[in-house]
Amino acid sequence: MFKKLKAGFESLKAGLARTHNAIMGSVESAFNLNNGESREELFERLEESLITSDVGVKASMEIVGNLRTRLVGWDTNKFKEYFRESIYDILKEVEKPLEIDKNPFVIMVLGVNGVGKTTTIGKLAARYKAEGKSVLLAAGDTFRAAAIEQLEGWGNRVGCDVIRQAQGGDPGAVIFDAIRAAQSRRSDVIILDTAGRLHTKVNLMEELKKVQRVVSREMPGAPHENLLVLDASTGQNAINQAKLFDEAVGVTGIALTKLDGTAKGGIIVAIAKEMKIPIRFIGVGETVDDLKDFDAHDFVEALI
Amino acid sequence: MFESLSDKFRKILKDVRGQGSLSESNIQEALKEVRLALLEADVSFTVVKDFVNTVKEKAMGKEVLESLSPGQQFTKVVHDELTALLGGEDASLELKGKPAVIMMVGLQGSGKTTTTAKLALHLRSKGRRPYIVPADLFRLAAVLQLKKLASEVKVECFDSTNYKKPSDICREALREASLKGHDIVLVDTAGRLHIDNTLMDELKDLKEILNPSEILFVADSMTGQDAVNTAKGFNESIGITGVVLTKFDGDARGGAALSMRMTTGQPIKFIGTGEKVDCLEVFHPARLAGRILDMGDVLTLIEKAQTAFDEKQSKELQKKLKKDQFTLDDFKDQLQQIKKLGSLESILSMVPGFDALKQAKDIKIDEKEIARVEAIINSMTKAERAETSILNASRRQRIARGSGTKVQDVNKLIKQYEDMRKMMKKLKGAGPRGIKGLFQKWM
Numbered sequence: 135m136f137k138k139l140k141a142g143f144e145s146l147k148a149g150l151a152r153t154h155n156a157i158m159g160s161v162e163s164a165f166n167l168n169n170g171e172s173r174e175e176l177f178e179r180l181e182e183s184l185i186t187s188d189v190g191v192k193a194s195m196e197i198v199g200n201l202r203t204r205l206v207g208w209d210t211n212k213f214k215e216y217f218r219e220s221i222y223d224i225l226k227e228v229e230k231p232l233e234i235d236k237n238p239f240v241i242m243v244l245g246v247n248g249v250g251k252t253t254t255i256g257k258l259a260a261r262y263k264a265e266g267k268s269v270l271l272a273a274g275d276t277f278r279a280a281a282i283e284q285l286e287g288w289g290n291r292v293g294c295d296v297i298r299q300a301q302g303g304d305p306g307a308v309i310f311d312a313i314r315a316a317q318s319r320r321s322d323v324i325i326l327d328t329a330g331r332l333h334t335k336v337n338l339m340e341e342l343k344k345v346q347r348v349v350s351r352e353m354p355g356a357p358h359e360n361l362l363v364l365d366a367s368t369g370q371n372a373i374n375q376a377k378l379f380d381e382a383v384g385v386t387g388i389a390l391t392k393l394d395g396t397a398k399g400g401i402i403v404a405i406a407k408e409m410k411i412p413i414r415f416i417g418v419g420e421t422v423d424d425l426k427d428f429d430a431h432d433f434v435e436a437l438i
Numbered sequence: 439m440f441e442s443l444s445d446k447f448r449k450i451l452k453d454v455r456g457q458g459s460l461s462e463s464n465i466q467e468a469l470k471e472v473r474l475a476l477l478e479a480d481v482s483f484t485v486v487k488d489f490v491n492t493v494k495e496k497a498m499g500k501e502v503l504e505s506l507s508p509g510q511q512f513t514k515v516v517h518d519e520l521t522a523l524l525g526g527e528d529a530s531l532e533l534k535g536k537p538a539v540i541m542m543v544g545l546q547g548s549g550k551t552t553t554t555a556k557l558a559l560h561l562r563s564k565g566r567r568p569y570i571v572p573a574d575l576f577r578l579a580a581v582l583q584l585k586k587l588a589s590e591v592k593v594e595c596f597d598s599t600n601y602k603k604p605s606d607i608c609r610e611a612l613r614e615a616s617l618k619g620h621d622i623v624l625v626d627t628a629g630r631l632h633i634d635n636t637l638m639d640e641l642k643d644l645k646e647i648l649n650p651s652e653i654l655f656v657a658d659s660m661t662g663q664d665a666v667n668t669a670k671g672f673n674e675s676i677g678i679t680g681v682v683l684t685k686f687d688g689d690a691r692g693g694a695a696l697s698m699r700m701t702t703g704q705p706i707k708f709i710g711t712g713e714k715v716d717c718l719e720v721f722h723p724a725r726l727a728g729r730i731l732d733m734g735d736v737l738t739l740i741e742k743a744q745t746a747f748d749e750k751q752s753k754e755l756q757k758k759l760k761k762d763q764f765t766l767d768d769f770k771d772q773l774q775q776i777k778k779l780g781s782l783e784s785i786l787s788m789v790p791g792f793d794a795l796k797q798a799k800d801i802k803i804d805e806k807e808i809a810r811v812e813a814i815i816n817s818m819t820k821a822e823r824a825e826t827s828i829l830n831a832s833r834r835q836r837i838a839r840g841s842g843t844k845v846q847d848v849n850k851l852i853k854q855y856e857d858m859r860k861m862m863k864k865l866k867g868a869g870p871r872g873i874k875g876l877f878q879k880w881m
Contacts, residue, residue, distance in 0.1 A: 152633075186483045188662040191474060247685060247713070248547030248658065252578075277713070279590070280583030287578035301586075332688040337806055365547060369480030369662025371690035392546065396633060398664040 146426065147436040149393045149418030153400065154437055157183045173208050177201070180217070187400030190370055193407050197221070218438045224403055225430035230412035232359060232387055232427075234267070238316050240324045240349060240356035244342065244379055245363035247330030250391040252281065254363050254417065255325050256288030257425040263292050267322035272312030273298040274305045274345065275329040285327055295319070305329065305341065306348045313352040326357065333378035346383045359386050361414065366392045366399040373401075376409050389425075391417040402433075450509070460500045460508065468512055469494055479693030479730045482666040485700045493519050517727055524696060525723025529680065529705035534651040537569070537615050539623045541648060542682075543641060543672060544656035546629030549684035551580060553656050553710055554626040555587035556718040557682075560708075561622055562593055569620035570595040571611040573604040573644070574628040584626055591715050594618070604628070604640065608647045625650070632671025641676050652679045654707065657698060659683045665694035666701050673702040683721070684710035693730050766823040769855050770815045773808050813841035814851050826852050 147154075157180075177198050184194035197220050204216050232241075241258070245251050252275070259269045271289055273296055275281035282298050289296035297312040309326055316324045328345060331338035349356050362385045364372050379385050393399045393416050402413065413428040450467045469490055476486045497515045531540070540557070542550045551574065558568045570588045572595065574580040581598045588595035596611040608625060615623045625648060630637035645653070655669060655678040672678055681702070683695050686709040695706055706721045758764050815823065817840030822829055829837075829852060838845045 182483055185477055186663050188480075188664070191477050246660070246688070248549055250547060278583070279586035280579040283582050284577070284579035332685060334687070334689045365658075365660075367545065367662060367664050367668075368658075368660045369665075369690070369694065370478060371480070371660040371688065372662075374689055394631060396631060396664050396667065398662060401662060 143432055143436070145418050145424060146416075146432055149416075149424075150399065150433075150436040152396055153187055153393075153398060156187050157400075158438060159183075184400065184403075188369055188398055188404070189400035190373075190404040193404045196407075197224075197403075214438065218434055221403060221438065222430055222434045224406050225413075225433060227410060228388075228406040228413045229428055229430040230387075230414070232361075232412075232414040234262070234323060236355070236358050238321050238324050238353075238356075239358050240313075240316075240326065240353065241359045241361055242326045242328065242346065242349065242357040242383075243361050243363060244328055244383070244385070245330060246332050246375055247278075249330070249363045249365040249368075250417065251275075251330060251363045252284050252288065252327060254361075254389050254391060254415070254425065255285065255327055256292060257417070257422050258325060258415075259288060259292045259294050259323075260422045261425065262323045263294060268319070269294040269323045269325065270312060270316045270319065270321040271296045272309055272324065272326045274308050274312075274327045276301055276303045276305050276308060277329040281327070281329070305345050309345050309348050310352060313349060313356075317353075333375045333382075339378070339382040342383055359414075360384055361387045361389055362411075363389045363391055364401070364405070366390050366394075366401065366416075367396065368401060370401070370404070373405060373408055376405055376411060380409070380411065385411050387412050387414040389413075389415040389417065390428075393418050394420070394424075460497050460512065462494070462498055464508075465494065465497055465512060472516055475731055476693060476696075479691035480660075480662050480665070480697075481693035481730065482663055482697035482701075485666065485697045488700070489519070489523070489696075517724075517731065520696070520727035520730065521723045524699055524706065524726055525721075529707045529721060531707065532651050532679065533622060535649065537612075537621050537623045538652075539612075539625065539648045539650040540652040540654060541625050541627065541645065541650040542654055542656055543627050543676065543678070544629060545631065545658075545668060546577075548629065548656045548658045549710060550574075550629065550656045551584050551626050552587065552713075552715075553654075553682050553684060553708075553718070554584060554624050555591050555593075556710065556715055557654075557708070558588065558593040558624050559591035559715050560718050561624075562591065566622050567620045568593050568622040568624055569611070569615045569618070571607065571615075571623055571625045572596065572598045573607045573611075573625050575601065575604055575607075576628040580626075580628070587715065594620070605643055605647055608644055612648065623648075632668050632675070638671075638675045645676050653677065654680050654682050655698070655702075655704075656682045656684060657694065659686045659692040659695065659709075660688060660690040661694040663697075666697040669698040670701045673704065678702060678704050680704050680707040682706075682708045682710065687711045687717070691730050692726055695726055696730060764859050766815050766818065766826065766855055769858065770812060773811060810841070810843055810847065811851055814838075814843055814848055817841040826855065 180201075181194050181198045184197060185191055189197070200220055201213070201216055205213055243251050243255055255271060259271060262269050269292070271285055271294060273282040273285045275285070276299065279301065282301060286296045286298065295315075297308060297315050299308050299311070305328065312324060312326065326345075326349070328342060329338075331342065333339065346357065360383055362376060362379050364375065368375070376385060376388070388405065388411050390399065390402055390413060405411070406413065415425050416428050418424050418426060450471065472493060473486055473490050476489065477483065481489070493516055496519055497512055500511060500515065542554050544550050554570060558570050561568045570584060570593050572581040572584040575598070585595050596607070596614060598607045601607045604627065611623065611625070625644070627641060627644065628637070630641070632638065653676060655672050657665065657669065661668070669678070669681070681695070681698050681704060683692065683706055686692065699706060706726075709719050709721050711717045711719055758768060814837060817837045822833065834845050834848045838848050
């Protein structure tokens with residue numbers, strides 16, 4: 135058990151290795167060199183590193199600003215400790231793992247094109263299946279060519295049913311079928327795929343609202359989770375995405391994908407700071423096990 | 439909510455007038471704003487540093503021209519410099535070899551498969567005979583996706599279904615392409631990370647087999663600071679020849695493009711502007727420069743307006759206007775002309791300050807509005823279109839039913855039309871440019 139946890143942390147650490155280097159690399163080398171850089175220069179270096187990791191200008195300035203007032207004099211250990219705390223305080227607030235506390239539990243998966251919605255669904259299905267739950271997938275992306283087949287591929291791999299209609303069909307109708315099927319089959323978890331859409335497209339956001347209405351009508355209280363999938367390589371636009379999807383259907387959780395070893399992912403801090411939406415999952419690699427519950431403590435440990 | 443950058447420049451530099459020229463001390467503040475704007479637009483930190491220094495050099499010592507305010511002068515320097523960095527050289531496709539091969543590469547989810555189909559359509563419409571080759575065997579159903587898209591754009595597609603290795607696909611597809619007389623081969627590859635050595639080596643092998651004349655790096659316009667490393671990684675391992683910027687129809691400022699351009703030295707060749715297969719445009723540096731700086735791009739807009747407005751139609755319209763015969767049919771024609779300009783959102787986003795306005799006032803663009811108006815007009819009889827005064831309540835109800843709208847929508851449209859007609863009456867003597875000029879003034 136412990137070994138497994140440890141392995142989990144290692145893959146997280148590997149996933150964040152470059153982000154860690156990007157943030158801490160230049161700061162640490164300055165510590166070690168001890169080349170007489172002033173305190174102020176070090177703060178500037180840190181601010182630069184944070185911006186380079188997509189934390190955003192505003193959030194980076196705030197974090198460094200607080201550090202500047204808190205740190206009296208100069209002490210490398212204190213500096214690291216306070217820095218770690220300041221990031222942890224921001225992330226702690228959004229650390230709320232998804233609890234499957236209803237039966238059936240309906241998860242609607244949302245996001246812009248190409249962030250990894252279908253893959254995330256596949257991984258989620260595998261996880262719940264492994265926990266002994268019966269999982270039903272709904273192929274609600276009727277727009278993109280072969281999106282349905284992609285989800286069916288995951289269904290086969292994981293071993294769960296996929297409710298589908300033809301491409302170009304009405305997503306509302308697919309979802310309707312899926313809810314009915316789940317009720318008669320007594321599925322524990324229903325995961326609804328939706329077509330990728332840019333958050334600025336009014337018509338497509340209206341369509342999403344409609345899908346949500348169909349779900350709530352057929353099963354009061356559902357969807358229990360509107361999971362927004364964000365790509366970790368996205369820049370400041372991720373905040374706009376979160377805002378507009380939240381305005382349209384209410385986002386209850388975020389999955390951050392593709393935290394896979396490149397220098398990125400700082401956007402998670404910006405979003406946590408600005409939006410306060412729970413971060414449920416982070417994807418740190420390509421395999422099924424690489425979708426993990428977000429843990430603020432581990433995340434900060436791996437990062438700093 | 440946000441002040442546009444050019445407004446900020448204007449305020450910061452308003453006192454410079456009379457000092458004769460821009461100097462290091464008086465542009466310091468403005469340079470800081472440039473830096474912030476670029477960082478917020480996701481331009482990479484190092485690129486921003488270089489850029490700010492260049493702007494400083496270019497701007498310093500510049501005499502403030504009589505005709506421009508110092509703010510305008512500075513804006514021009516920044517905009518010109520950014521445009522120059524983003525473009526400059528000829529960015530058309532280089533198609534050498536028989537057949538010429540184009541390889542599509544990039545990260546997962548950047549839009550390679552969709553872009554492959556879009557590009558095939560673009561080339562087909564230019565009279566070429568492209569051949570689509572799906573070589574992404576990793577992502578589930580990627581081959582099927584491209585096959586479906588290929589049939590949608592009516593371009594022949596290699597059948598990759600029974601292959602296990604992308605290299606075998608490429609070899610066989612090249613042979614097929616020559617046999618079938620295709621002059622361009624488009625190869626879609628699996629998404630991969632630039633730090634994944636195994637997969638990058640696979641890409642090198644494919645390059646060896648294909649000997650492509652173009653290797654296009656497909657990148658998401660929403661990419662953050664890492665764009666620099668990704669583009670650099672791909673460029674260093676396989677050497678890219680250009681960038682395609684996707685999902686440009688969202689609200690990302692697209693600063694990553696500048697980073698990619700600066701680190702690879704390769705031009706941005708196309709932008710993807712929508713989900714449909716015909717949404718691919720040739721890249722315009724000035725347009726992106728304006729967007730990164732949130733200054734809009736009036737120039738592109740005017741160009742677009744000029745090509746879309748049919749000269750002949752607009753002359754006929756002028757005649758009608760003079761005789762006060764502007765009917766609802768003409769109104770519909772006008773709407774169709776506007777539609778030719780692109781989506782409403784894309785037109786409006788080129789207007790300076792529109793993005794800020796949209797955020798401040800929560801303006802929603804409904805692309806279906808034009809379609810609705812057309813449906814309403816189509817549901818009218820000829821007589822009704824010619825003379826709206828005969829539209830009584832029961833006629834209006836019938837039209838609403840026929841067009842699937844509400845009576846209020848019909849009323850609103852008729853009111854708009856009548857207002858427009860009134861206004862046009864006033865503008866009868868609008869000069870030789872007539873209606874065309876009028877529309878330009880509006881936008």
